[in-house]
Amino acid sequence: MLKTLAALALLAGSASAAAAGCTVELDGNDMMQFDKKEIVVDAGCKDFTIHLKHSGKLAKNLMGHNVVVAKAADLQGVATDGATAGLDHDYVKPDDARVIAHSKVVGGGESATVTFAADKLAAGGDYAFFCSFPGHWSVMKGTIRRN
Structure with missing residues (x-):
């Protein structure tokens, strides 16, 4: 009985450890900066979640941020x-096949979450995350990779 309980506890610990590697907190601010330059998706993840928080104060039409995942x-x-799609489309061209995932655009004090199938990122592939608000992508970007 004790061995069974120990095995169950070990399995539960493994599941929560895998879940911990399947989500990331990403912060954007009014200085057009993300707080991370790299995101690593654990190989054991079925789905991966990015929680985007805008820690600034400016409205989304002035300094909005989203997170987009695509090949670099x-x-x-x-x-x-x-940029031409506009704020109504979260600055992502509708049905753009190049986009793996994207969040909505948020303003200061707001947050958004996006979840996508982790297998959309091939191990060793060259992927990027970025903010597609006009003019932001050149500085608000980083790499995202799957182990």
Whole structure:
């Protein structure tokens, strides 16, 4: 009985450890900065969640932030097309096949969450996360990779 309980406790610990590697907190501010330059998705994740928080004070139409995940080679094209899509579309071209995932645009004090299938990121692939608000993508970006 004790061995069974110990095995269950070990399994529960493994599941919570895997879940801990399947989510990340990302903060953006009024200085056009994310608090992370790299996000690592654990190989054991089925789904991956990014919790975006805007710690600034400015409204989303002035200094809004979102988080977009795409191949690094597609970053500039996705951002350029997103700028023309406008705030009503969260600065992401509708049905853009290059976009792996994206959150809504949030303003100061707001937050958003986006969850996507982790297998959309190939191990060893070259991916980026960035803010597609016009003009932000050149500085508000980082790498995202799957172990």
